[in-house]
Structures are given as structure tokens and as C-alpha cells.
Amino acid sequence: MNCDTCDMAMRERKATRQKPYRYDLSGLSNVSLVGITMHTCPQCGGEVPVIPRIAELHDVLARSLIQKPTLLNGEEIRFLRKHEGFPAQKFAALLGITPEHLSRVENGHTSNLGTSADRLARAIATIAKDGEAAREVLLQIAEQLAEPQRPVQSPRSYFLKLEQQHWKAAA
Ligand SMILES: [Zn+2]
Missing domain, CATH: 1.10.260 (434 Repressor (Amino-terminal Domain))
Known part of the structure; x- marks a missing residue:
């Protein structure tokens, strides 16, 4: 696998607790992944994670x-x-x-x-x-x-109907 930017052959490393992968793509700013394979470019330092089972x-x-x-x-x-x-x-x-x-x-x-x-x-x-x-x-x-303009507390009656041995909520 080569770097997208410099076309250098990338090295592999495992993300560790000391050097984890920050998973900002999750939309969360404090999530780090450990134990996954990272492809690292020796030239620009760019890193591409391999994230299985997302x-x-x-x-x-x-x-x-x-x-x-x-x-x-x-x-x-x-x-x-x-x-x-x-x-x-x-x-x-x-x-x-x-x-x-x-x-x-x-x-x-x-x-x-x-x-x-x-x-x-x-x-x-x-x-x-x-x-x-x-x-x-x-x-x-x-x-x-979400229906607009609905009164806060509208009175309502409930009809429950026995139909073929089963109770059903009727309109
Ligand atoms: Zn690079």
C-alpha cells in the first residue's frame, strides 16, 4: 500500500494505548481505537487505519x-x-x-x-x-x-375490542 500524497510505500504498525488511533470520524472527539492495523507513511507521517467490523x-x-x-x-x-x-x-x-x-x-x-x-x-x-x-x-x-397545534391535553376515549379471542385497540 502506497501513500496517497507521496506515493511512498507505507509501513504497518499496530495502534496501541500509548499511540492509539483517534477516531474523529465517529463525530466524537474523545474516542481512540487500539489494536487495529495502521498504515503509516515514512515521508509525510500520514496514517490510514484499517477498521474492521464497524x-x-x-x-x-x-x-x-x-x-x-x-x-x-x-x-x-x-x-x-x-x-x-x-x-x-x-x-x-x-x-x-x-x-x-x-x-x-x-x-x-x-x-x-x-x-x-x-x-x-x-x-x-x-x-x-x-x-x-x-x-x-x-x-x-x-x-x-410531532403533529402541530395539538392541544396539550385532549380528552380521549379508548375502545378495546375482543376479536377472535384477542384484544385489539379499536379506533
Ligand atoms: Zn506520505
């Missing part, structure tokens, strides 16, 4: 974020939201905040979501991890919650 890597990273003992910062929330496949508008609706507020937090203009929304964001990310079906339900809820 989906698994992002999954492990998301789990670490969900378990973080302190409030998530903006880039951590953005990573979780994107990793679980939520558009900003829908994620904000699920958290009960405005898209503008979510954007301010994700961009670092506001330091965090506050305790309740922070915990809710983690819960949503955890549920979405359970698979596509859980994610779909959350997106449907988001769609309903």
Missing part, C-alpha cells in the same frame, strides 16, 4: 455512552441518535423538546439535555437497540407527537 464497533461505543455515569454531551447525543437511526425532528418529539433545543444541545451551545431528557434519550436508544420493530413503534409515536 457496525459492531459503533454498537459497543453506543453501549458505553448509554452507561456513562454523567450527563451526555451534544456530540454523544448526536452519535446515539444517528446510530439508532432517528431523524432529529422525531428524536426531539420523543424527548418532548423542540428540534431547536435538540440542535442547540447537539451543537454544544447548550451543555446537556437536562436530567430527565438525558435519561429518556438513553432509554429510547436502548429500546431501539432491540430491533427494527421497536424502532418503528418509536418513529410512529414521534410522528403523532
